[in-house]
Amino acid sequence: MKKMFICLANSKKYGGRCLAGIEACRDESGTLQIIRDTNDLPKWIRPVSHSAYGEIPEKLVKHLRLCDLVSFEMETACPIEFQRENVFFLGFTFEKTGNINLKINNLVQLVDTRESLLGNCRKSLSSSEIAILDHSIVLIRTESASVRLYEIGATHLRMIFYYQGTEYDLPVTDIDFYLQWIDTPGLLSSKTDLFLCISLSREKEGYYYKLVAGVLPV
Numbered sequence: 001m002k003k004m005f006i007c008l009a010n011s012k013k014y015g016g017r018c019l020a021g022i023e024a025c026r027d028e029s030g031t032l033q034i035i036r037d038t039n040d041l042p043k044w045i046r047p048v049s050h051s052a053y054g055e056i057p058e059k060l061v062k063h064l065r066l067c068d069l070v071s072f073e074m075e076t077a078c079p080i081e082f083q084r085e086n087v088f089f090l091g092f093t094f095e096k097t098g099n100i101n102l103k104i105n106n107l108v109q110l111v112d113t114r115e116s117l118l119g120n121c122r123k124s125l126s127s128s129e130i131a132i133l134d135h136s137i138v139l140i141r142t143e144s145a146s147v148r149l150y151e152i153g154a155t156h157l158r159m160i161f162y163y164q165g166t167e168y169d170l171p172v173t174d175i176d177f178y179l180q181w182i183d184t185p186g187l188l189s190s191k192t193d194l195f196l197c198i199s200l201s202r203e204k205e206g207y208y209y210k211l212v213a214g215v216l217p218v
Contacts, residue, residue, distance in 0.1 A: 003087070005045050006034075006100055006110065007068045008139055008197045009213035011173035016055030017062075018173070018213060019094070020046040020085065020137055020199070021070065022110050032069075032100070034109060042110050044137050047072055047089040053202070054086065061094050065176065066197075066214050069098040082133040082200065082208075104218050107195045112138035117210065118200055121166040124207040125200070137199040137213070145194050147172070147181055157181060159212045161196065170198070170212050177215040191217040 005021035012018070022042040023035040035043045048054030064070055073090040080086060100106050117140065119125050119133045145161035157172040172178060174197075181187050188194065197214030 001074045002071060003045060003047075003074045004069060004071045004097065007064055007066055007070050008110070008216075009137065009174070009199060010061055010064050010066065010176070011199075011211070011213040012175050013055045013173070014053045015058075016049075016051075017058050017060075017175075018046070018199070019056050019061050019064070019070075020044060020197075020213070022139070024069065041112065041114075042139070044085040044135070045087060046083065046085040046137065047074070047094070048078065048086050050088065056089075056094075060092060064094060064096060065099075066174075066216055067100050067102055068096045069100070071095045071097045082130050083136045084134055085137060102216060102218060104193055107139070107216060107218065108141065110139050111141050111195070114138075115164065117163055117166075117168070117198060121164070123168060123170060124209045127203070127206055130200075130203075130208050137197065139195055139197050139214075142194045142196055145188060145196075147185075147188065149185075159196070159215070161194070168210070170210050172212045172215065174213060174215045188217055193218040 005023050007021045009020040023045050037043045072094045075088040075090045078086045078088050143162040148158050159172050160169045195216040199213040201209045
């Protein structure tokens with residue numbers, strides 16, 4: 001079955017990539033339509049492999065950028081626990097078929113409108129909290145943000161931002177943004193709006209941590 005989505009995450013994951021986005025289709029006139037669930041929220045999809053962690057080989061998706069329209073062949077849905085968005089992909093091709101303009105009017109149609117961030121207002125979820133969560137990835141519009149470089153163990157970025165009145169300090173796994181920021185540390189200073197794709201890690205010592213999987217400055 002052919003699927004198409006707006007790419008909002010193409011981040012590092014266990015030596016490969018985590019690819020995810022919001023499902024879309026074209027109507028009879030060719031106009032792009034966002035697919036929504038029964039609660040009128042954008043419907044997410046995450047292609048995964050049959051490997052232990054579901055990562056996608058980097059060579060298959062390194063040509064893709066955020067806001068690209070991506071088409072692929074889906075084998076079957078494979079939801080697991082809170083990752084209800086997961087589907088197995090067929091073949092070895094993720095095709096870029098277009099893109100959406102990086103504009104506020106486009107991105108606000110894709111944001112999550114629920115209270116709190118992936119179930120609570122903290123940086124992680126406990127096992128009991130994750131047991132009742134039915135989604136693992138969202139797009140949000142932030143109130144303000146800054147980036148810090150950490151070089152403890154390995155070099156990585158963390159993003160500090162406010163959302164619904166709460167401050168978050170989360171690691172950034174968006175590879176393209178990391179490379180852009182290293183070259184231009186003032187990358188966000190001229191931007192008026194920032195949209196972030198937030199996802200959840202796998203369990204680590206009883207907790208599931210929130211990650212910035214995609215950064216979309218406007």
